[in-house]
Amino acid sequence: MMRMSPADLSPLDASILEFERTWWQSPGPKGQAIRATLDLSPSAYYRRLDALIDRPDVLAADPLLVHRLRRARVARRRVRFEGPTRNRRLR
Numbered sequence: 001m002m003r004m005s006p007a008d009l010s011p012l013d014a015s016i017l018e019f020e021r022t023w024w025q026s027p028g029p030k031g032q033a034i035r036a037t038l039d040l041s042p043s044a045y046y047r048r049l050d051a052l053i054d055r056p057d058v059l060a061a062d063p064l065l066v067h068r069l070r071r072a073r074v075a076r077r078r079v080r081f082e083g084p085t086r087n088r089r090l091r
Helices: 011-025 030-038 042-052 056-061 063-082
Strands: none
């Protein structure tokens, strides 16, 4: 996996991406881990992460992570606007 150089991202942005790669290894709820690890509120974290995954340089540096996060964002938006469906056909 290609990693971005420190000059490409702010230290906080690099920490956010690294946290998103590994947060599931932390014990407890994700929101608590965000506060403890990054000293950010979960809403500030998600705003920053959402902006990061739209950047072409971040996509080039870690395409697997960015594509996974973009798919999750699209799925959340779909549920929010269309509502949950039981038998949604896979596309």
